Amino acid sequence: AQSVTQPDIHITVSEGASLELRCNYSYGATPYLFWYVQSPGQGLQLLLKYFSGDTLVQGIKGFEAEFKRSQSSFNLRKPSVHWSDAAEYFCAVGSRSNDYKLSFGAGTTVTVRA
Amino acid sequence: DSGVTQTPKHLITATGQRVTLRCSPRSGDLSVYWYQQSLDQGLQFLIQYYNGEERAKGNILERFSAQQFPDLHSELNLSSLELGDSALYFCASSPGLGPSSYNEQFFGPGTRLTVL
Numbered sequence: 510a511q512s513v514t515q516p517d518i519h520i521t522v523s524e525g526a527s528l529e530l531r532c533n534y535s536y537g538a539t540p541y542l543f544w545y546v547q548s549p550g551q552g553l554q555l556l557l558k559y560f561s562g563d564t565l566v567q568g569i570k571g572f573e574a575e576f577k578r579s580q581s582s583f584n585l586r587k588p589s590v591h592w593s594d595a596a597e598y599f600c601a602v603g604s605r606s607n608d609y610k611l612s613f614g615a616g617t618t619v620t621v622r623a
Numbered sequence: 624d625s626g627v628t629q630t631p632k633h634l635i636t637a638t639g640q641r642v643t644l645r646c647s648p649r650s651g652d653l654s655v656y657w658y659q660q661s662l663d664q665g666l667q668f669l670i671q672y673y674n675g676e677e678r679a680k681g682n683i684l685e686r687f688s689a690q691q692f693p694d695l696h697s698e699l700n701l702s703s704l705e706l707g708d709s710a711l712y713f714c715a716s717s718p719g720l721g722p723s724s725y726n727e728q729f730f731g732p733g734t735r736l737t738v739l
Binding site for chain 2: 554610611612613615
């Protein structure tokens with residue numbers, strides 16, 4: 510069964526500092542990987558996705574993520590955080606063999622301090 | 624705005640009751656997904672419909688059911704409600720199925736259900 514682990518429940522970062530959110534997945538074949546962001550009281554918005562090809566993917570709002578098969582990881586990064594990046598971030602995995610159902614990690618809450 | 628609408632935004636009801644949550648997908652999207660987000664379980668996939676047919680099932684209780692209508696809107700029915708059913712219920716839609724169309728699930732704002 511596919512599963513996703515986000516080891517960090519909560520991260521606090523200063524505005525302007527870099528951010529890295531960790532995501533590890535468990536799945537035999539190549540999964541489809543996603544990062545979503547959820548602002549308070551809002552639904553989920555897709556930041557970026559990986560299906561195949563270049564392992565470094567660029568997303569919206571200045572985010573990027575790198576797929577590392579050897580480490581079963583898909584970590585999300587942003588070079589310089591803005592106060593508006595304070596939100597909860599979810600990593601998700603899907604696969605063709607699992608009917609494309611998304612399995613989500615528990616989420617990482619990001620707090621941005623001035 | 625994702626283009627996915629959900630009604631109602633908030634729902635407060637009592638244990639043992641039955642409620643219906645409604646979702647309208649983005650224009651042209653054929654797939655609808657339902658998710659439950661709770662503090663203890665996180666974000667869990669419940670069920671998926673594609674063009675009116677049930678496509679995939681996740682951790683959906685037997686007390687819960689869903690359907691997708693010819694106009695592609697979907698309803699999630701929750702019955703014999705328990706305190707533990709209190710959660711945020713999200714609907715998402717996507718264009719279709721298969722790797723060529725498996726690009727993004729667009730999420731609605733959710734319905735917050737409180738069972739007292």
